[in-house]
Amino acid sequence: MNTTLPPSRDLPPGRHAQIRGAVLAATRRPNRRWIAPLVTAAAALAIVGLVAWFTPWTGNGGNAATQPTSQETTLPAPSTSTSDVSEPVAGVSPDERAAIEDGCARSGFPDETLTLKQVLTDAAGRVALLYSDRVAVVCTLDTPPTGYNPGGGGFGDFTPPVGLDTSLASAGGDVAGNKSQYAGQPGTDQFGGRVSPEVAKVTVTVGADSVDASVANGTFLARVLHPTDWLIPENRRALVLRAYDKNGTLLAEVTP
Incomplete structure (x- = not known):
């Protein structure tokens, strides 16, 4: 009996691409909808890894290591009514709120009616979080050329007390190949999501970095x-x- 294996042969032309496509299709997450581009100079260089944007990994489908309440109820997306006077945005006048909602929509989400939830100011400037009934958007403000730099995408159901809806990253402005007008700008990781009423504090840890969220x-x-x-x-x-109540008690630790 001949036990010698036949000689190995190269795959036919195009077979590598077919196999890779099948693997990607099999691993694609079902609740990922679509992703809007970041409108920056770095976005033009996305093909070389200068900017990336992501929909949430699971909505809030992470593992809750500490979950005192076993709530299974899912809540709908935040209200998108721009006339909701019960939700004033700290530090933002009604006129500026309308301008942010319109500018962030026009710059990346023209088919959405966005509602501003909050504006965060840090050493890099201002960034806003907005929602429609279909997308969660993180929008950098005061950036050229339009003044609004949105990115984000669809989100899943929210299981209290905390859930991630959008996660984005952008390379630093001094990365080789970037436009000179962005020189000196820091690289960023940006995260936005929903919390239930009892949550007073959220900390976000990514790799070795940890910050308190607004x-x-x-x-x-x-x-x-x-x-x-x-x-x-x-x-x-x-x-x-990690979500905490007003007394500093840990309500949940989630790994999305």
Whole structure:
């Protein structure tokens, strides 16, 4: 009996691409809808890894290591009524609120009616979190050329007390190939999501970095700043969300 294996042969032309496509299709998450581009100079260089944007990994489908209440109820998306006077946005006048909602929509989400939930100000400037009934949007403000730089996408159901809806990253302005007008701008990780009423504080840890999020109007928003020559890592870093009540009691620790 001949036990010699036949000689190996190269795959036919195009077979590698077919196999890769099948693997990607099999692993694609079902609740990912679509992703809107970041409108920056770095976005034009996305093909070389200068900017990336992501829909949430699971909506809020992470593992809750500490979950005192076993709530299974899912809540709908935040209200998108722009006339909801019960949700004032701290530090933003009604006229500026309308301008932000319109500008962020026109710059990346023209088919959506966005409602501003909050504006966060840090060392890199201002960033806003907005929702429609279909998308969650993180929008950098005061950026050229339009003044509004939105990114985000669809989100899943929310299981209290905290859930991630959008996660974005952008490389630093001093990365080789970027436009000179963005020189000196830090790289960023940006995270936005929803919280239930009892949540008073949210911390966001990504890799070795940890920040306190801004909590307002049933949402949280956090931005982690990196050096100006920071490149987006090729591999996803561990992300942990921790929600606390007003007494500092840990309500949940979630790894989306």
